[in-house]
Amino acid sequence: MRQSEGGTNLTTRNQYIRMHIAKTLIHLMKAKSLEAITITSLVKEANVSRMTFYKYYKSKIEVLSDYMYELMNAYMEDTKQKTDIGVFRELKHICHCFTFFKMYSEEITVLIEANMYAVIIDTLNDYMDTYVLPIFPYSKYELYYYAGALCNTYIKWIKSGMKETPEEIATLIYRHLDTKK
Structure with missing residues (x-):
């Protein structure tokens, strides 16, 4: 079970909140804009107390970071269930990445x-440090480069209306990778 910075367990209910x-x-x-949204208006709209908000977060940016970490955790869980997508930097795995995160394109x-x-x-970058670096023989800077390339490609793909399929985007990326393991 994941723990908060204060060391308290984050239960399913806590995660839901x-x-x-x-x-x-x-x-x-x-x-x-994010700046125009007050904590008061946020907690009122979310129907939670200020105390509840501050139990979990110090700022709105922390809320957004936590959300991204939860998306990444969901991605990790999803990839564990997929036995046919290969491993990091393989075409099927890259395709799966774009397919998965396409579901969250509106939020992103x-x-x-x-x-x-x-x-x-x-x-x-934290995902690369935590899950990829210990397993694969790449330097952390190679992984940051790769994460940045994936991130920028994903962002530009979203901004351009996702006209290409995840498979097409994955193929473009895969062609430019050093496929030596």
């Missing part, structure tokens, strides 16, 4: 439009 706050914030960001678009690129890339 945190994600409800995050989804509410993202919903509000569709109409207002809100982050992009709010210039929250750092929230997105920091999550990807």
Whole structure:
């Protein structure tokens, strides 16, 4: 079970509340800038108390970061269930990545439009540090390069209306990888 910074266990209910706050914030960001959204308006819209908000978060940026980490955790769980996608840097795995995150393109678009690129890339870099670096023989800088390339490609793909399929995007990326294992 994941733990919060204060060391308390994050139960399923806690996770539900945190994600409800995050989804509410993202919903509000569709109409207002992040700066224009007050904690008061956020908690009122989410139907939670200020105390509940501050139990989990120190800021709205932390809410968005937590949301991205939860998306990445969901991706990790999803990839564990897939036995036919290969491993990191393989074509099927890259395709799966774009297919999975396409489901969250609306939410990620809100982050992009709010210039929250750092929230997105920091999550990807942490994923590389935590899950990929210990397993694969790449330097952390190679992994950051790869994460940045995936992130930028994904962002530009979303901004251009996702005209290409995840398979087409994955194939383009895969062709440019050093496929030596």
